[in-house]
Amino acid sequence: MSSAQAFEIFGYKFFEGDQPEVVNQVPDPLPYTATITVSGGDKDLEKALMETSQLIQQEDTPPSGSPGLISRALGDQQQLIALLYVKGLYGGTVNIDIAGKSLETAVEAGEVSRRVTPVPVVIRVETGPQFHFGTVSVRRQASDGVPAETLDPAKYGLVTGEPALSDKILQAESRIVSDLKDQGYPLAKIADRSVVADHATSRLDVAISANPGPPATFGHVTVQGAKRTKVDFIIRQAEIEPGSRYDPEILRRAAKRLRDLGIFASVRVIEADRLDTGGSLPIMIEVSERKRHVIGGGGTISSVDGLGLEAYWRHRNLFGEGETLSLEGSVGRIINGDYGAMEYSGQVVFTKPGVFGPATSFSATLGAKRENPETYESRSVYGSMKLTNRPTDKLTYDVGTEVEYSRESDALGTGHYALFGVFGNITYDSRDSIVNPTRGFRATLHAEPAYDAETGGVMGFTKASLSTYWSLNGSDRFVLANRIAGGSIISPHLADIAPSRRYYVGGGGSVRGYAYRNVGPRVAGEVIGGRSFFETSTEIRTRITETFGVVGFVDAGAAYNSQFPDFSEELKVGVGAGLRYFSPIGPLRLDVAVPLSPEKNDPNFAVYVGLSQAF
Numbered sequence: 001m002s003s004a005q006a007f008e009i010f011g012y013k014f015f016e017g018d019q020p021e022v023v024n025q026v027p028d029p030l031p032y033t034a035t036i037t038v039s040g041g042d043k044d045l046e047k048a049l050m051e052t053s054q055l056i057q058q059e060d061t062p063p064s065g066s067p068g069l070i071s072r073a074l075g076d077q078q079q080l081i082a083l084l085y086v087k088g089l090y091g092g093t094v095n096i097d098i099a100g101k102s103l104e105t106a107v108e109a110g111e112v113s114r115r116v117t118p119v120p121v122v123i124r125v126e127t128g129p130q131f132h133f134g135t136v137s138v139r140r141q142a143s144d145g146v147p148a149e150t151l152d153p154a155k156y157g158l159v160t161g162e163p164a165l166s167d168k169i170l171q172a173e174s175r176i177v178s179d180l181k182d183q184g185y186p187l188a189k190i191a192d193r194s195v196v197a198d199h200a201t202s203r204l205d206v207a208i209s210a211n212p213g214p215p216a217t218f219g220h221v222t223v224q225g226a227k228r229t230k231v232d233f234i235i236r237q238a239e240i241e242p243g244s245r246y247d248p249e250i251l252r253r254a255a256k257r258l259r260d261l262g263i264f265a266s267v268r269v270i271e272a273d274r275l276d277t278g279g280s281l282p283i284m285i286e287v288s289e290r291k292r293h294v295i296g297g298g299g300t301i302s303s304v305d306g307l308g309l310e311a312y313w314r315h316r317n318l319f320g321e322g323e324t325l326s327l328e329g330s331v332g333r334i335i336n337g338d339y340g341a342m343e344y345s346g347q348v349v350f351t352k353p354g355v356f357g358p359a360t361s362f363s364a365t366l367g368a369k370r371e372n373p374e375t376y377e378s379r380s381v382y383g384s385m386k387l388t389n390r391p392t393d394k395l396t397y398d399v400g401t402e403v404e405y406s407r408e409s410d411a412l413g414t415g416h417y418a419l420f421g422v423f424g425n426i427t428y429d430s431r432d433s434i435v436n437p438t439r440g441f442r443a444t445l446h447a448e449p450a451y452d453a454e455t456g457g458v459m460g461f462t463k464a465s466l467s468t469y470w471s472l473n474g475s476d477r478f479v480l481a482n483r484i485a486g487g488s489i490i491s492p493h494l495a496d497i498a499p500s501r502r503y504y505v506g507g508g509g510s511v512r513g514y515a516y517r518n519v520g521p522r523v524a525g526e527v528i529g530g531r532s533f534f535e536t537s538t539e540i541r542t543r544i545t546e547t548f549g550v551v552g553f554v555d556a557g558a559a560y561n562s563q564f565p566d567f568s569e570e571l572k573v574g575v576g577a578g579l580r581y582f583s584p585i586g587p588l589r590l591d592v593a594v595p596l597s598p599e600k601n602d603p604n605f606a607v608y609v610g611l612s613q614a615f
Contacts (some may be wrong), residue, residue, distance in 0.1 A: 502529025
């Protein structure tokens with residue numbers, strides 16, 4: 001039998017064939033109606049109780065006979081009482097009547113009356129008073145010569161006089177155990193918990209005792225699930241040193257480092273449940289490898305630059321140590337069938353992780369491209385090599401060298417360029433998300449001294465950017481995003497710089513509304529690019545629902561003849577608004593921008609479509 005296949009996007013299903021309807025029939029279904037009453041008038045609590053109640057939520061799904069209804073009611077009673085405890089209402093009661101009889105009576109009889117159907121079910125919740133913490137104590141037991149210690153309960157959120165929510169107790173216990181593990185005790189656990197509710201005073205006394213267990217070091221590291229990948233490589237990348245003090249943060253970093261290789265579908269770092277005879281904790285790394293070959297692609301479209309398409313083929317884990325070989329190609333500026341305006345590129349990229357320790361990787365690139373914006377035309381071949389180091393999750397820096405040979409034409413004429421450069425980059429990224437950040441910032445700095453063998457020009461390229469994100473109301477509904485960027489080329493003559501390496505402003509990712517790379521110094525009305533630039537953008541991002549959002553933005557920028565930005569010159573400004581559809585892989589973006597001072601080749605307005613936020 002063949003199975004029908006379909007996919008769904010924006011709530012619409014495509015390629016959906018005739019599929020047999022599956023009906024789960026319940027023997028002897030017993031329909032009922034359920035109502036709930038809650039004392040005290042707390043509407044938020046009443047809503048939470050209704051959402052927790054299976055009798056309410058599954059009213060349209062009749063249970064199987066009297067036993068099924070009684071079982072559902074018993075489960076409901078336990079769940080609702082647990083919710084009252086979560087809210088600190090330890091004197092609350094939950095009574096359920098089925099067909100006019102108490103739940104206890106129905107349990108004793110083993111059945112409920114069916115004289116009236118659907119069977120009426122009434123849930124009555126008496127919330128009782130709000131309890132507050134009374135006497136609170138947290139104690140760490142003695143271990144391996146370390147004496148017992150009384151800990152500060154307030155450090156763990158347990159404060160006398162505050163509402164005694166049960167979740168606070170559980171969260172405190174979790175934090176106590178986590179702290180002990182951070183101190184080198186992998187087998188730490190809660191040894192005893194005493195919770196006493198005084199109904200006369202509505203106070204809850206809590207005493208927690210934690211057993212740290214023995215201190216430990218990391219023991220032998222083993223690997224399970226590796227097929228193509230070399231076990232020694234996995235252990236080196238994990239960087240868990242046997243004999244070093246146990247630290248859960250080392251295990252978390254090891255798992256992340258292995259996931260970041262991109263060759264594993266899953267990574268689990270599993271701690272043994274007991275120490276070995278030497279007092280060390282054995283560690284097992286369990287991996288599941290991804291398929292070695294993958295193809296992918298994407299596209300962008302705008303009313304100014306037309307359609308752009310890109311695709312890649314990737315061979316993962318080439319030699320068993322995380323190496324990747326990628327073949328990448330793209331075609332851009334597909335505009336109204338004008339093939340002469342198209343841009344294209346192709347490149348081969350090889351990457352090798354762990355060349356000088358787990359945090360360092362090597363990459364080499366060889367490619368060719370044609371660029372054809374309104375301002376210049378360039379055909380080039382290029383190659384580069386780069387070492388990248390990521391000492392922390394937020395900091396990345398790399399150094400490398402590149403060579404590029406090109407033939408380029410613009411308003412100043414046609415020239416040949418043979419550039420050799422040595423570059424360095426630093427990036428600090430504390431954003432909470434790459435595709436949809438709501439807090440944090442990202443800062444970049446690029447510097448590259450270079451020499452052009454064709455023109456004899458010596459030059460230096462510099463560029464820096466800063467993007468910041470602020471959640472205005474703490475719930476990520478309103479986000480203020482800002483970006484500022486600038487750059488300078490140290491060179492005595494503009495003509496010594498290849499047109500493709502000069503600085504331009506305009507287009508998506510720059511000043512929206514203007515044509516791509518169409519803002520800068522001009523000769524005879526044609527943009528020739530500059531030796532410096534400045535850009536800034538501000539967005540107000542509002543999430544209307546869980547699925548859709550709107551954005552308002554202002555972009556401004558300019559490129560300059562001078563080696564450093566000349567702020568006495570006018571900035572080009574673009575304003576606009578956009579829609580966001582928050583998909584599982586990131587926000588789909590639709591922006592419409594208007595240039596406030598358009599010049600030659602600039603549109604009246606521009607439309608941009610893409611994946612992820614603009615910056």
